[in-house]
Amino acid sequence: MNPLLDQLQPYPFEKLRMLFSDVTPNAAYKPISLGIGEPKHPTPAFIKQALADNLDGLASYPSTAGSEALRKAIAGWLERRYSLPALDATTQILPVSGSREALFALAQTVVDPSDRSALVMCPNPFYQIYEGAAYLSGAQPYFVNSDPDRNFAPDYGSVPEDVWARVKLLYLCSPGNPTGAVLTLDDWKELFALSDRYGFVIAADECYSEIYFKPEAPLGSLEAAYRLGRHDFPRLITFSSLSKRSNVPGMRSGFVAGDAAVLKKFLLYRTYHGAAMSPSVQSASIAAWSDETHVAENRAKYITKFQQVTPVLQEVLDVALPDAGFYLWAKVDKYTTLSDVDFAKRLYAEYNVTVLPGSYLARDAHGTNPGQQRIRMALVAEVTECLEAAQRIVRFVRGLKN
Structure with missing residues (x-):
C-alpha cells in the first residue's frame, strides 16, 4: 500500500460522526x-432539461479536454464576469469533473515527487x-494562519524566506471556506510578487x-492578474464550479483556467487520470454557464437568509456577515x-x-489552532x-449562561 495514505487525517465530517456516536439528540426537535x-x-429546471435532452451523449466516450462548445461557454462566462479580454478556449481553459478532484490532481502535476523538501502552502483553516x-x-x-484582524487573510508576511524557497504550490480560497473572506487587489499583488520571486x-x-x-462581485484571481498587467496569468490556475453557483453538486462540473503552460501539463496528467466529463453533463453545463438569471435568483435567496439569520445569532455569538460564500464563521x-x-x-x-x-x-500551526472556539454554520437550507436553527442556538447559549 502507498505509505503516504497513512498521513491523511479523517475528514471533518467523519470526525463529527465519531463525536456524535454516543449522543442521542433531543427527540423533541426535528x-x-x-x-x-x-x-x-x-x-x-432548464439545467435538468438540458441534461435530459442530451442523454445520447452517454453512448460516447468523452474527451478529456471537453468539447469546444463547453470551453467557449466557460470562456464567455469568464470574460463577462471578470471583464477579461478574449481567452484562448483551447489552451487556457480545461473542463473538470468538479473543482474538488481538480484541486487534488493539480498537486500531482506541479510537485516533483523526487524533491523531498517540497512544500505545499495552505491557508489555516482550510479545505482538507x-x-x-x-x-x-x-x-x-x-x-499559514488566517488573521481575524486582516479580514481572515493569511499572514504571508510571517513566512520565513527559507520556507518560501521550498514552496512549489500555494492553495488559497477566495471567497474563503470557512471565513467567507475575499482577497483584495493588494493581497493578490503580494502573492504574485512572491510567486515571481520563488x-x-x-x-x-x-x-x-x-x-x-x-453590490460589487468578489474580485477574481484572473481579474486581479489582468488588472496588474499579468495578461498570460503566469503560474496562476483558477478553479471554479457549477455546484454552488447553479445548485448542481451532483453534476460534478467545473473548470480550471489560467497559465497555458501549466494547463498543458495538467491536461497530459488528466489524460491518464481519466476524469473526463460526460458529454451529457457537458451539454447541461453549457446551458448553466450561459445563463445568469438563475444565479442572481439563487444569490438573492442567500442574501435574504443571511440578513435574517445573522442578527439573531449575533445576540449570543461573535459573528458577522461575511464578504461572500454561504458560511457563518462564529466565535462561541x-x-x-x-x-x-x-x-x-x-x-x-x-x-x-x-x-x-x-x-x-x-x-x-505556529502555536495555535485558528479554528478553536469557532464553529462553521452552512446556511444552505431554506x-x-x-432561522429555526438560529433560534435554537440562541436558546442553547442563553441556557448555558443561566
Whole structure:
C-alpha cells in the first residue's frame, strides 16, 4: 500500500460522526443540519432539461479536454464576469469533473515527487483536499494562519524566506471556506510578487464566487492578474464550479483556467487520470454557464437568509456577515467557556442542530489552532429552517449562561 495514505487525517465530517456516536439528540426537535456545505436550493429546471435532452451523449466516450462548445461557454462566462479580454478556449481553459478532484490532481502535476523538501502552502483553516493533495504528491503541507484582524487573510508576511524557497504550490480560497473572506487587489499583488520571486504555482479556489452580499462581485484571481498587467496569468490556475453557483453538486462540473503552460501539463496528467466529463453533463453545463438569471435568483435567496439569520445569532455569538460564500464563521466564547467541540456536541444533544467545530477545519500551526472556539454554520437550507436553527442556538447559549 502507498505509505503516504497513512498521513491523511479523517475528514471533518467523519470526525463529527465519531463525536456524535454516543449522543442521542433531543427527540423533541426535528434534526437541522448546518454542518455540511451542500447546496439545498432546487436545481433550475432548464439545467435538468438540458441534461435530459442530451442523454445520447452517454453512448460516447468523452474527451478529456471537453468539447469546444463547453470551453467557449466557460470562456464567455469568464470574460463577462471578470471583464477579461478574449481567452484562448483551447489552451487556457480545461473542463473538470468538479473543482474538488481538480484541486487534488493539480498537486500531482506541479510537485516533483523526487524533491523531498517540497512544500505545499495552505491557508489555516482550510479545505482538507489541499492537505491530502500535498501529502499524496510527496510534499508536506505548510499552514499559514488566517488573521481575524486582516479580514481572515493569511499572514504571508510571517513566512520565513527559507520556507518560501521550498514552496512549489500555494492553495488559497477566495471567497474563503470557512471565513467567507475575499482577497483584495493588494493581497493578490503580494502573492504574485512572491510567486515571481520563488517560482511556485498558485491554485485559486473560487467555487463560492457567485454568492455574495455586497453590490460589487468578489474580485477574481484572473481579474486581479489582468488588472496588474499579468495578461498570460503566469503560474496562476483558477478553479471554479457549477455546484454552488447553479445548485448542481451532483453534476460534478467545473473548470480550471489560467497559465497555458501549466494547463498543458495538467491536461497530459488528466489524460491518464481519466476524469473526463460526460458529454451529457457537458451539454447541461453549457446551458448553466450561459445563463445568469438563475444565479442572481439563487444569490438573492442567500442574501435574504443571511440578513435574517445573522442578527439573531449575533445576540449570543461573535459573528458577522461575511464578504461572500454561504458560511457563518462564529466565535462561541462570547457567553460560554465551552470549547468548539463541546459546543457542537451539546448543541446536537440538546437541540438537534448540527454545526461543525472550527478546530476540525484547521491544524495546530505556529502555536495555535485558528479554528478553536469557532464553529462553521452552512446556511444552505431554506430560510425558515435556518432561522429555526438560529433560534435554537440562541436558546442553547442563553441556557448555558443561566
